[in-house]
Amino acid sequence: MGNLTDMEIFSRVVTAGSMSAAGREMALSPAVVSKRIRRLEERLGARLLQRTTRQIALTEEGQGYYERVVAILASIEEAESYVSRRNSKPRGTLKVSAPTSFGRIHIAPYVNKFMELNPDLNLSLILSDDFVDIVGEGFDVAIRIAELENSSLIARRLADNNRIICAAPEYLNKHGVPKTIEDISRHNCLFATNQDNWRLEGPEGPFVLRVHGNMQTNSSEVVRECLISGLGIALRSTWDVGEQLQSGALKIVLPQYRASRRVGVYAVYPSRRFLPVKVRAFIDFLAELYGPEPYWDRGLNLDDLTQENVAVA
Numbered sequence: 139m140g141n142l143t144d145m146e147i148f149s150r151v152v153t154a155g156s157m158s159a160a161g162r163e164m165a166l167s168p169a170v171v172s173k174r175i176r177r178l179e180e181r182l183g184a185r186l187l188q189r190t191t192r193q194i195a196l197t198e199e200g201q202g203y204y205e206r207v208v209a210i211l212a213s214i215e216e217a218e219s220y221v222s223r224r225n226s227k228p229r230g231t232l233k234v235s236a237p238t239s240f241g242r243i244h245i246a247p248y249v250n251k252f253m254e255l256n257p258d259l260n261l262s263l264i265l266s267d268d269f270v271d272i273v274g275e276g277f278d279v280a281i282r283i284a285e286l287e288n289s290s291l292i293a294r295r296l297a298d299n300n301r302i303i304c305a306a307p308e309y310l311n312k313h314g315v316p317k318t319i320e321d322i323s324r325h326n327c328l329f330a331t332n333q334d335n336w337r338l339e340g341p342e343g344p345f346v347l348r349v350h351g352n353m354q355t356n357s358s359e360v361v362r363e364c365l366i367s368g369l370g371i372a373l374r375s376t377w378d379v380g381e382q383l384q385s386g387a388l389k390i391v392l393p394q395y396r397a398s399r400r401v402g403v404y405a406v407y408p409s410r411r412f413l414p415v416k417v418r419a420f421i422d423f424l425a426e427l428y429g430p431e432p433y434w435d436r437g438l439n440l441d442d443l444t445q446e447n448v449a450v451a
Contacts, residue, residue, distance in 0.1 A: 142214070144174050144177065144181075146164075147160065147178075148175060148203075149208060149211060151175065152276070153233070155193070155194070157171040157175070182203070184199045186200035186204075205274055216413075227258055228416035228419040232260070232278050232417065233276060233277050234278065234280070234281070235264050235266060235270045235272070235281065236263065236280070237265070237266075238265045238267050238358075239359055239378060240403070244377060244428075244434070245263065245281070246263070248423075252420070256419055259416055259419075267358070273408050278414065278420075279406065279420060280405075280407070281403065283299050283375070283401065283402070284401060284404065285400045286402075292408070293407075295402045296403045296404060296421075296428050297402065297403040297428040297432040298435075299375055299377070299403055300396060300397075300399075301373055301375045301396055301397030302376065302390050303322070303371060303390070303392055303395060304374055304383065305365065305368075305370065305388065306368040306387065306388055306389070307387075307449075308368035309326075309369070313325060316392060319338075319340060319347065319395055322371065325371050326370035327349035327371050328365050328369060328371065328372040329372065330356060334349050334350070334351075335348055335349075336349055338395050338396065339397070339398055339399065362378060362379065366379075366382055366387060371391060376434055376435050376438060376440070377432065380434035386446070388447075389447060389448065389449035390440075390448045391449050393445075393448050405421045405424060
């Protein structure tokens with residue numbers, strides 16, 4: 139049991155980023171944490187952490203050991219969850235990764251309700267547009283917007299990700315509504331860095347459209363704001379601009395063309411035989427919240443070419 143405790147302390151130090159932070163999480167003094175890490179390194183005969191006055195970093199041996207320790211601790215948690223999941227409530231800390239914009243718009247506003255339903259749970263929500271290493275960085279679950287057919291992880295599709303071409307009425311009134319997909323190349327297109335190839339599906343099948351524009355940015359949220367202000371045309375997800383489409387602040391352009399429908403909003407977690415109660419509770423909560431037709435798509439009628447939010451040439 140002492141070895142397992144040392145493993146847990148080591149894992150907490152890595153995920154928390156410091157011995158003092160790990161000590162606070164486990165109600166241990168920094169001195170005790172340091173002593174247990176030292177004892178673990180002596181028993182293994184290898185240095186796991188490089189320590190400075192300000193931070194710690196994993197050594198090569200420490201990285202490999204950490205990845206295996208995370209799997210061991212997860213297996214123990216799964217075993218306990220298997221025995222007690224019918225009678226236990228979600229507890230402990232749930233560490234979640236989510237895309238920045240999606241997490242801000244469609245997760246953060248509902249955290250209060252989720253926590254009210256699960257009062258014994260602490261939530262660590264990390265927003266990033268990078269695909270994190272779920273196991274290596276100690277995440278319990280990640281929300282990803284992607285095509286995951288060949289993923290080695292377990293994934294549950296939470297919602298469709300409808301991406302449509304759209305623009306503000308002010309832009310279309312000034313520059314005209316594109317009548318064909320070829321017309322798009324003559325318009326000012328808005329996109330984030332390295333996203334100038336739009337992968338689309340239309341009547342003729344899937345294809346890639348190379349677009350051009352007069353603005354460069356690394357921020358998808360900047361693209362969104364410039365789109366709404368009337369700077370150009372963009373390929374956006376309905377979860378991002380559904381409200382503006384419903385209000386008329388944006389119009390759908392060439393609705394017969396969309397991004398790949400294989401892309402979806404997924405909850406992704408390590409391949410485990412038994413899913414921890416806290417992870418199941420979070421995934422079920424989001425699945426129920428979004429539902430078969432996500433709330434951001436309701437009223438859009440995306441397959442109706444005569445709808446009010448479609449731009450007419």
